[in-house]
Amino acid sequence: MHAPSIRTEAALLDTLSAPLLRVVNLRKSYATPQGALPVLRGVDLSLAAGETLALMGESGSGKSTLLHLIGALDDADGGEILLDGINVTGLSEHARAALRRETIGVVFQQFNLIASLTVAENLAFQARLAGRLDPQWQARLTHRLGLDDLVSRYPEQLSGGQQQRVAVGRALAARPQLLLADEPTGNLDEAAGDAVLALTLELVAETGCAFLMVTHSARLAALLSRRERLVAGALATS
Numbered sequence: 623m624h625a626p627s628i629r630t631e632a633a634l635l636d637t638l639s640a641p642l643l644r645v646v647n648l649r650k651s652y653a654t655p656q657g658a659l660p661v662l663r664g665v666d667l668s669l670a671a672g673e674t675l676a677l678m679g680e681s682g683s684g685k686s687t688l689l690h691l692i693g694a695l696d697d698a699d700g701g702e703i704l705l706d707g708i709n710v711t712g713l714s715e716h717a718r719a720a721l722r723r724e725t726i727g728v729v730f731q732q733f734n735l736i737a738s739l740t741v742a743e744n745l746a747f748q749a750r751l752a753g754r755l756d757p758q759w760q761a762r763l764t765h766r767l768g769l770d771d772l773v774s775r776y777p778e779q780l781s782g783g784q785q786q787r788v789a790v791g792r793a794l795a796a797r798p799q800l801l802l803a804d805e806p807t808g809n810l811d812e813a814a815g816d817a818v819l820a821l822t823l824e825l826v827a828e829t830g831c832a833f834l835m836v837t838h839s840a841r842l843a844a845l846l847s848r849r850e851r852l853v854a855g856a857l858a859t860s
């Protein structure tokens with residue numbers, strides 16, 4: 623047997639200790655009639671596997687913009703996003719679509735369920751697309767999210783809190799490595815919002831994925847393991 627070269631060992635150690643998500647000097651401007659509007663001016667961020675991070679900042683500070691870039695839903699102007707060692711910013715559209723299906727789950731403020739599909743079909747949707755439908759995990763998610771009696775209903779027949787629980791289940795059904803949520807409790811009353819976040823955190827821990835949540839609520843942010851604030855286009859730890 624050959625001893626591994628120093629170079630190989632170093633590369634291996636690097637992989638083992640590398641964070642799940644690394645954002646380096648990320649930049650994004652929007653074109654407006656008044657000219658380019660710089661929103662992200664060099665964001666640096668690391669997230670370890672299993673870590674939960676609350677992203678805060680004033681309205682218009684670029685939180686959704688950052689989440690969209692990390693979720694491979696939009697293109698950056700510069701910088702890098704490394705997810706599990708893959709440079710998301712350099713991927714083809716085809717590869718980015720695969721990454722969105724298999725590696726990332728997203729929950730939005732508007733629940734974004736598919737109106738023509740039942741709760742069970744909505745729950746299975748992303749996992750089915752990713753070719754990762756696991757009936758046991760699906761049943762467990764349904765049960766843990768309190769949706770057992772609602773599987774045959776359509777989204778319009780659900781309360782906001784119930785719809786968001788379906789959206790959380792759908793985002794976790796393919797066992798993503800990273801769950802992104804943009805103000806997931808923003809459209810819910812306090813009790814329903816608290817219940818959704820508590821269940822999400824339990825299921826995130828069970829899945830072992832990292833969780834990045836945008837919120838305006840310091841009270842909810844305190845439930846996550848870390849907090850960062852977007853100020854003037856960059857992150858300030860708060």
Ligand SMILES: Nc1ncnc2c1ncn2[C@@H]1O[C@H](COP(=O)(O)OP(=O)(O)OP(=O)(O)O)[C@@H](O)[C@H]1O
Nearest residue numbers: 652653654661679680681682683684685686687688
């Ligand atoms: N597609 C777009 N074209 C032009 N400007 C945009 C676009 N999307 C966002 N912006 C602008 O970029 C800035 C950041 O928007 P973003 O939605 O990321 O803020 P946010 O921090 O999520 O705010 P909120 O807390 O209100 O959701 C805002 O000034 C917004 O008007």
Ligand SMILES: [Mg+2]
Nearest residue numbers: 685686687804
């Ligand atoms: Mg936003």
